[in-house]
Amino acid sequence: MTAVLKPTLARCLWVAPAFAALAILITVAARSIFGMTPVLQESTLLTVAYIAGGIGFIVGIGGFDYWFTWMRGGELDPNDHSQHGAHSWGDYFKFNTDHKVIGIQYIVFTFIMFLVGGMFAEVFRSELANPGQQVLTDQQYSGLISQHGVIMIFVFMVPVFAGIGNYVIPLMIGAADMAFPRLNAVSFWLLPVAAFTLLSSFMFGSFDGGWTGYPTLSEQSGYGMTLYQLGVQLAGASSIATAVNFLVTIIAMRAPGMTLFRMPLLVWANLATSALVVAATPFIAGAQFMAMFDREMGTHFFTIAGNGDTFVYQHIFWFYSHPAVYIMILPGFGIISEVIATHARKPVFGYRAVAFSSAGIAILGFAVWAHHMFASGMEPWLRVPIMLSTLLIAIPTGIKIFSWLGTMWGGVLRMTTANLFAIGFIFTFVIGGLSGVMLAVVPFDVSITNSYFIVAHFHYVLFGGSIMTIYAGFYHWFPKVTGRMYNEVLGRWHFWITFVAMNVTFFPMHYQGLVGMPRRVADYAPEFAWSNMVISLAAFILGASTLIFVYNMIHSARHGKRAGANPWGGLTLEWLLSSPPPIFNFPATPRVIGGPYRYGEEGAKHAIVPEVEPATVETTV
Amino acid sequence: MLRVVRKRGYDAERGQFDSDLRARSKGVSEVKTIKVLPLALLGTAVGLVISLVLIFTRTLPVQASAEAAGIDNLYIFFLGFSGIIFGIVMLFLVVAVYRFRAHPNDEREGDNVHGITWLEVVWTVIPFVIVVLCAIGGLMVLRSGDVEAQARTSGQQIHVLGYQFGWKYSYLNQDIDLKDQQTLVLPVNEPVIFELESSDVIHSFWVPAWRMQMNATPGQVNETSTTPTKIGTFEIVCAYLCGVGHTNMNSALPGSIIPKVQVVSKSDFDAWVSKQKAEAAKVAESSSEEMTTGSAG
Numbered sequence: 019m020t021a022v023l024k025p026t027l028a029r030c031l032w033v034a035p036a037f038a039a040l041a042i043l044i045t046v047a048a049r050s051i052f053g054m055t056p057v058l059q060e061s062t063l064l065t066v067a068y069i070a071g072g073i074g075f076i077v078g079i080g081g082f083d084y085w086f087t088w089m090r091g092g093e094l095d096p097n098d099h100s101q102h103g104a105h106s107w108g109d110y111f112k113f114n115t116d117h118k119v120i121g122i123q124y125i126v127f128t129f130i131m132f133l134v135g136g137m138f139a140e141v142f143r144s145e146l147a148n149p150g151q152q153v154l155t156d157q158q159y160s161g162l163i164s165q166h167g168v169i170m171i172f173v174f175m176v177p178v179f180a181g182i183g184n185y186v187i188p189l190m191i192g193a194a195d196m197a198f199p200r201l202n203a204v205s206f207w208l209l210p211v212a213a214f215t216l217l218s219s220f221m222f223g224s225f226d227g228g229w230t231g232y233p234t235l236s237e238q239s240g241y242g243m244t245l246y247q248l249g250v251q252l253a254g255a256s257s258i259a260t261a262v263n264f265l266v267t268i269i270a271m272r273a274p275g276m277t278l279f280r281m282p283l284l285v286w287a288n289l290a291t292s293a294l295v296v297a298a299t300p301f302i303a304g305a306q307f308m309a310m311f312d313r314e315m316g317t318h319f320f321t322i323a324g325n326g327d328t329f330v331y332q333h334i335f336w337f338y339s340h341p342a343v344y345i346m347i348l349p350g351f352g353i354i355s356e357v358i359a360t361h362a363r364k365p366v367f368g369y370r371a372v373a374f375s376s377a378g379i380a381i382l383g384f385a386v387w388a389h390h391m392f393a394s395g396m397e398p399w400l401r402v403p404i405m406l407s408t409l410l411i412a413i414p415t416g417i418k419i420f421s422w423l424g425t426m427w428g429g430v431l432r433m434t435t436a437n438l439f440a441i442g443f444i445f446t447f448v449i450g451g452l453s454g455v456m457l458a459v460v461p462f463d464v465s466i467t468n469s470y471f472i473v474a475h476f477h478y479v480l481f482g483g484s485i486m487t488i489y490a491g492f493y494h495w496f497p498k499v500t501g502r503m504y505n506e507v508l509g510r511w512h513f514w515i516t517f518v519a520m521n522v523t524f525f526p527m528h529y530q531g532l533v534g535m536p537r538r539v540a541d542y543a544p545e546f547a548w549s550n551m552v553i554s555l556a557a558f559i560l561g562a563s564t565l566i567f568v569y570n571m572i573h574s575a576r577h578g579k580r581a582g583a584n585p586w587g588g589l590t591l592e593w594l595l596s597s598p599p600p601i602f603n604f605p606a607t608p609r610v611i612g613g614p615y616r617y618g619e620e621g622a623k624h625a626i627v628p629e630v631e632p633a634t635v636e637t638t639v
Numbered sequence: 640m641l642r643v644v645r646k647r648g649y650d651a652e653r654g655q656f657d658s659d660l661r662a663r664s665k666g667v668s669e670v671k672t673i674k675v676l677p678l679a680l681l682g683t684a685v686g687l688v689i690s691l692v693l694i695f696t697r698t699l700p701v702q703a704s705a706e707a708a709g710i711d712n713l714y715i716f717f718l719g720f721s722g723i724i725f726g727i728v729m730l731f732l733v734v735a736v737y738r739f740r741a742h743p744n745d746e747r748e749g750d751n752v753h754g755i756t757w758l759e760v761v762w763t764v765i766p767f768v769i770v771v772l773c774a775i776g777g778l779m780v781l782r783s784g785d786v787e788a789q790a791r792t793s794g795q796q797i798h799v800l801g802y803q804f805g806w807k808y809s810y811l812n813q814d815i816d817l818k819d820q821q822t823l824v825l826p827v828n829e830p831v832i833f834e835l836e837s838s839d840v841i842h843s844f845w846v847p848a849w850r851m852q853m854n855a856t857p858g859q860v861n862e863t864s865t866t867p868t869k870i871g872t873f874e875i876v877c878a879y880l881c882g883v884g885h886t887n888m889n890s891a892l893p894g895s896i897i898p899k900v901q902v903v904s905k906s907d908f909d910a911w912v913s914k915q916k917a918e919a920a921k922v923a924e925s926s927s928e929e930m931t932t933g934s935a936g
């Protein structure tokens with residue numbers, strides 16, 4: 019009984035609908051009081067209900083309890099840590115301020131979303147397996163590919179890195195938590211709201227504009243399109259709040275001695291990514307607000323009838339969405355640096371070059387957005403500078419690849435599953451990077467843009483790139499998070515099946531695109547029949563390989579061998595703590611005394627964690 | 640700050656220069672070192688083979704426009720350097736895994752090397768040179784396309800209207816308006832300037848055989864041009880998601896309502912033009928007749 023009053027999911031179950039109902043009631047009542055037709059547009063009421071219900075969900079889970087108490091002058095105990103740390107598995111379903119709990123919440127939730135998005139892909143791949151249309155109508159097909167893209171990007175790929183960062187970054191820099199733990203928790207709980215908003219659009223026929231949602235098609239679509247716009251705003255709000263948190267945490271909360279150039283490269287990558295998110299994400303949120311206002315409030319930002327301009331949307335959309343592709347890969351680069359250095363027992367080759375190339379990518383990333391618009395009919399002269407800047411961005415990316423090779427060269431490579439994924443990543447990411455260089459060149463791009471060549475390119479960088487880094491990171495930190503080892507044999511099976519199936523799925527798409535198969539189509543010319551069959555079969559195997567991973571993780575978390583504090587012999591701070599780490603991380607403020615990758619140096623240390631806080635710590639810091 | 644133990648360092652314990660720390664810990668006196676430069680050359684050779692295989696498994700559609708050859712040459716150049724880079728990276732990756740693999744219970748550490756500046760300069764400069772070459776190639780092809788486009792004042796001027804779900808063409812210089820979904824017919828070796836527009840949502844007019852694509856956008860006229868160089872019929876594909884009929888806006892689908900583009904000889908084209916004009920005149924006549932009879936009645 020009390021569960022429905024305490025901040026729990028049970029409370030959400032009534033608070034969220036209550037907020038939604040209240041919002042509808044107020045709208046209808048206000049209109050009738052002033053003598054207007056009570057219901058102007060049903061869709062407006064729905065939108066109001068969704069927004070209020072979303073806020074209600076955060077209220078229900080307890081996101082605002084602390085602030086409410088403060089506002090009404092209630093009693094607040096600064097030493098009340100009842101919402102900090104997980105004491106039983108039930109705590110993972112509650113509002114929690116511990117960055118480690120939030121990290122796990124993020125990772126598990128986003129991974130489930132990955133499985134959902136993957137299922138959509140399997141469904142539309144079964145449609146594509148044979149020419150003609152057997153499984154899905156055109157409408158269902160566009161609905162599914164759009165959901166697939168949006169779910170994968172906004173509620174899996176971007177936030178999963180926030181999850182890994184949440185768990186690892188405060189440990190790596192020797193902090194007790196993130197800078198704003200409550201904001202951190204609210205950022206996480208916005209994600210289920212975003213996912214619910216997006217997925218519930220299936221009740222209204224989904225949305226059908228692809229993940230890009232361009233007007234004027236978006237103006238024609240059913241109500242699902244509004245939910246797409248709302249869902250993207252919610253996910254965007256979550257990622258901006260998290261990025262602010264990371265920025266402050268990394269800048270202000272590093273342990274004494276952790277100079278910028280002693281930061282592990284994952285921290286560098288997260289710093290660059292967070293700067294990108296803070297600067298770029300407001301653009302897509304803004305674009306979605308304007309597009310939503312056009313649909314729901316009759317404004318004319320992008321409507322042709324009202325002298326709006328669809329180019330404005332395209333520019334703003336890509337001004338975010340190109341940086342977004344780096345938001346989805348830079349943290350992965352950071353993970354690869356950690357994994358390769360640790361498992362090759364060798365310092366990262368060219369640490370500064372790797373760190374600066376992240377910064378370089380983040381800055382250049384703002385100057386290349388229009389390479390998605392070469393065939394859109396934008397100003398012709400703009401194509402040239404954008405082509406040049408896009409080509410330039412290949413250089414810092416190349417530096418990273420070569421530096422990882424240099425790191426492995428002369429190391430002692432422990433072929434753990436984590437390392438296998440890191441090595442496999444180099445293989446697949448190089449392919450995606452090279453097709454990216456090709457696409458930067460205007461005449462070539464214009465000849466095949468919007469074809470399956472594009473689908474091949476971005477899956478090589480997203481699946482062959484980001485997903486491989488995510489798996490590498492999962493395996494690498496699994497012992498730290500759970501205190502147990504995963505099963506290496508299953509890990510190897512997972513790697514090899516994923517790796518082979520991934521290449522068989524996505525490589526032939528290059529050829530399909532070159533020959534003339536457009537993307538986002540439910541049917542194709544007969545000449546593509548056998549290649550599509552091969553791709554679909556490989557895609558099913560790819561999907562199935564995920565089950566090995568899920569089984570390995572769940573089984574090993576409960577029955578795996580005990581891992582001990584430092585199974586990989588890592589030097590960075592998280593490995594100096596027990597596995598899993600204590601609730602408040604470090605018993606006393608650690609001191610950083612050297613670089614993070616001093617492998618091969620006799621007895622070298624990156625940092626020291628004192629057993630207890632020395633009494634003099636205040637005066638020395 | 641960092642104490643660097645070099646691979647060939649001074650071993651204080653034994654009071655002598657150690658030829659190879661790793662060799663010592665393995666209990667082997669001599670470890671075969673791998674020369675990097677020959678490996679890079681081998682990688683280049685392997686990569687070249689990959690490039691040639693990719694280039695000669697030709698999968699591109701026919702080159703049916705003046706621009707196609709230039710773009711395809713760019714593509715061949717891309718495959719050339721991509722294969723080589725891929726070959727080198729893969730060879731180093733594979734050799735590293737093979738040569739530097741840890742043995743079970745191997746407690747050795749890697750070399751404490753934090754970087755080699757000249758090497759980092761090399762692998763920054765080489766990609767820079769490659770992307771500069773890409774830029775030059777791209778600009779050359781782009782410019783020759785623009786020069787040709789500029790010269791195309793004389794050719795056919797076609798207004799293309801995209802709609803859900805089809806195309807409608809008007810010959811601006813011939814004063815011919817085709818009906819919805821009527822076949823686009825063009826003379827070979829004569830420049831064509833397309834003015835693309837849409838009456839509803841964004842479509843994209845893609846003719847893979849011409850290597851040409853341009854969006855048809857509502858509210859703006861986009862221009863692009865080409866010179867067809869082959870007689871025959873070629874696919875027209877709508878490349879931008881435009882709603883439920885998008886899949887079928889592709890002339891390559893069996894039973895598609897979208898007609899392929901027809902490129903014909905100059906004389907055939909002239910004959911087709913006069914036929915169109917005659918038909919149009921007939922239609923105009925009959926409708927004006929109707930009007931006069933209508934008013935008389």
Ligand code: HEM
Pocket residue numbers: 136139140143163164166167168170171175227228229230473477480481485523537538539540557560561
């Ligand atoms: C089982 C694995 C996957 C398969 C088989 C798959 C397959 C596909 C295919 C065939 C399309 C093109 C649909 C069309 O244009 O007609 C597509 C689109 C897309 N995929 Fe995937 N995909 C997979 C995983 C991923 C992952 C991990 C991401 C990560 C972010 C992703 C992101 C996207 C995006 C952004 C689009 C474009 C959606 C749009 O057109 O708006 N996919 N996928």
Ligand SMILES: [Cu+2]
Pocket residue numbers: 339340343386387389390
């Ligand atoms: Cu981009």
Ligand SMILES: [Cu+2]
Pocket residue numbers: 842843877878879880881882884885886888
């Ligand atoms: Cu279309």
